[in-house]
Structures are given as structure tokens and as C-alpha cells.
């Protein structure tokens with residue numbers, strides 16, 4: 502069974518160690534430690550733990566309860582458990598008022614009892630979230646960027662959307678599954694020896710610790726797992742690996758953005774099957790329209806067509822109309838992103854996501870609209886900036 506991702510929160514270093522020693526390695530993966538500070542809060546929010554163990558000895562100050570309240574407002578779906586050496590009815594009641602799910606003693610309790618108590622609270626919460634469909638909403642979404650035609654902008658949009666989601670405070674993994682010719686590392690100027698091939702070949706297996714080890718923490722705040730530098734290594738990554746990697750990443754990320762190649766193969770199909778949504782990226786020209794039809798029909802045969810969202814990228818007036826795409830597929834386009842060659846080229850030269858290097862460009866605005874829409878659909882929350890944004894020229898009709 503997958504281990505539960507847990508973070509220990511305490512200002513007292515000895516107490517952190519004491520708590521760590523009460524947590525079973527088999528049931529839990531400790532993703533970090535932090536204190537009751539602003540940096541601590543940022544760290545916790547970025548790590549998106551499933552359980553936060555908040556340890557305090559003696560009387561629990563009000564500031565701790567306020568910290569927990571703030572934390573729970575910042576990350577939905579995380580469970581906070583208080584660990585204390587002086588439990589009273591008043592403390593348990595107060596803890597419950599602030600959204601703390603359980604109060605556990607630090608002394609006189611063994612590793613099994615301590616760990617099982619946390620696990621029970623976690624499983625009950627998980628079940629409740631499943632029953633209300635909340636877990637599905639809050640938890641991870643894997644989003645693929647695909648299309649059967651080369652050069653339509655899959656990578657550009659995947660990188661831009663991932664960077665925008667990270668900027669919005671989401672925990673994001675960008676996974677380059679264009680195994681032969683993946684160029685995410687080049688586009689983001691990432692100089693790493695490690696890639697997905699190192700992960701699947703590691704003797705330790707595909708674990709979250711190894712994924713973190715082989716992925717890169719990028720300046721945008723997202724993690725990036727790169728494709729191999731050389732195409733001959735692509736064959737080492739099998740469909741089973743892809744499924745497992747996505748599965749293991751899920752509890753740790755809100756969004757897994759997957760850049761895919763312009764072709765169907767076992768790994769691409771498995772990635773599509775494991776995505777919640779597949780963004781098909783095309784340009785508004787005849788060959789794109791034809792190719793989109795073929796790819797749609799293949800994905801339909803694979804029972805994946807419900808997940809398809811169409812994006813027209815590099816939109817230029819005078820070519821195939823958006824309405825023609827919509828008529829052909831009997832669906833609204835998810836987004837239409839304008840052609841903006843100067844920003845696209847300049848961002849490549851800079852080795853940065855276009856939303857970072859040229860945030861005011863038409864291309865970045867188009868990408869931001871996609872990211873905002875993704876957040877809005879998944880959380881029901883319209884990003885704050887949206888209110889002040891002028892209506893985009895190319896806003897989709899959905």
C-alpha cells in the first residue's frame with residue numbers, strides 16, 4: 502500500500518525527533534519538518550502533505566490554533582493532528598473547534614498505537630472525501646498535452662500552463678513523456694543528468710523519494726521530471742512505468758502536467774488513460790483539422806474521447822475558423838491561443854516559460870486563461886487576478 506505523506510510541525514527539535522520515532526516507516530513517508538512560522542506555512546503548503554502532525558509540549562498557545570486555522574484555509578484536504586503531553590477535555594474540544602481531527606499523547610504510547618491512530622483518522626477522512634467527491638476535486642489532476650501533429654505547441658502550452666499553475670500556488674509536476682525528442686529541459690534551461698530513465702532503472706524502484714531525487718525543483722516552483730537526453734534511451738521506459746509513476750506522484754501534487762509526443766505508442770496511450778483530461782493542441786489550418794479528426798477517432802476507440810479538450814494554438818485569422826473545428830467535433834474549443842511568434846521565439850532564447858519571460862505577451866495571456874480555467878473547473882474558484890483582467894481577445898466560448 503502507498504505510504505501516507507506526513508509532515509511534522511513543531512518548534513521544539515527534540516519533540517520533532519520524538520514524534521518521528523513514533524511514526525511507522527511502513528505506513529508513512531515523512532515529507533519534512535517545519536516550525537510555526539510564515540516560512541513553515543509556505544513550506545507546508547508547497548509540500549501538500551496528507552497529514553500534518555502538530556507537536557507541542559505543555560499548554561498549547563492560541564497562536565498554534567490560529568496557525569492551524571490559517572493552514573487549513575490554505576490547503577484543503579490536509580488533516581491536522583495535535584500531539585501533546587498534557588491532554589485534557591478542554592484541549593480536545595478547543596482543537597476540534599479549530600479543525601484539528603485528533604489529539605494524541607506523546608508519552609505512554611507505542612509506535613503501533615500512535616501510527617494506527619493517525620492512519621484511522623486519515624482513512625476515515627479519505628472515505629468521507631470520496632463519498633462527497635471532495636477528494637477528487639481537491640486532489641491531483643493529471644493533464645496531458647497531446648496531438649498527432651508535430652510543432653503545434655504542445656510543449657509550449659504544457660510548460661506555460663504548468664508554470665502558471667505553480668505561480669497560483671499549486672503543487673505541480675511537469676512530466677516530459679516525449680521520450681524520444683522531449684525538449685522541456687532545453688526550453689526551461691534545465692541542466693540535469695537525471696531523467697525519467699534514471700528513475701525507472703534505479704534499483705530502489707519507483708518511489709516518491711526517487712521521483713523527488715530525479716526530478717528538478719525549478720525556479721517557477723514546479724517540479725520537472727525530464728525526458729532522456731538521448732532518444733536511444735526512450736525504450737527503457739515502458740507503459741507500466743508510466744502508470745506507476747503517475748500513480749505514485751498523485752498524492753503529492755495537485756497537477757501533473759504531461760507533455761506528450763506527436764505520436765501514439767504504448768507509453769502515450771497509457772499516459773492518456775491515466776489522465777483526467779487530454780488537451781489536444783492544434784493549429785487552425787487544414788492539416789491540423791484532418792489530423793485532429795484521426796486522433797479523436799483513435800482516442801474514441803480507446804474510450805478516452807470524453808477527456809478531450811481542444812485547444813487551437815497559433816491562431817491566425819483567415820485560416821480555418823474556430824467554428825469549423827467546433828462543428829466538426831460538435832464541441833466548443835477549450836481555448837484559442839493567438840499566434841505570437843516574437844514571444845515564442847524570445848522565450849526559447851531565454852530558456853524560460855513564456856509566461857515568466859514575457860508575461861504580458863498575447864501568448865502568455867492565452868496560456869494564463871487556460872490555467873485559470875483549469876483552476877476554476879477543478880476548484881470552482883475563479884483566480885483573483887481574473888477579476889481585474891480584461892476580457893481576452895481569444896477567450897473560449899465555453
Ligand SMILES: Nc1ncnc2c1ncn2[C@@H]1O[C@H](COP(=O)(O)OP(=O)(O)OP(=O)(O)O)[C@@H](O)[C@H]1O
Nearest residue numbers: 651652653654655656657763815839840841842845
Ligand atoms: N502561440 C504560438 N505562437 C507562435 N509560436 C508558437 C506558439 N506556440 C508555440 N510556438 C512555437 O512553435 C514551435 C513548436 O512549439 P512546441 O515545441 O511547443 O510544439 P510541440 O507541439 O511540442 O512540438 P513537437 O511535436 O515537436 O513536440 C516552437 O518554436 C514554439 O516556440
Ligand SMILES: [Mg+2]
Nearest residue numbers: 655656679761
Ligand atoms: Mg513537444
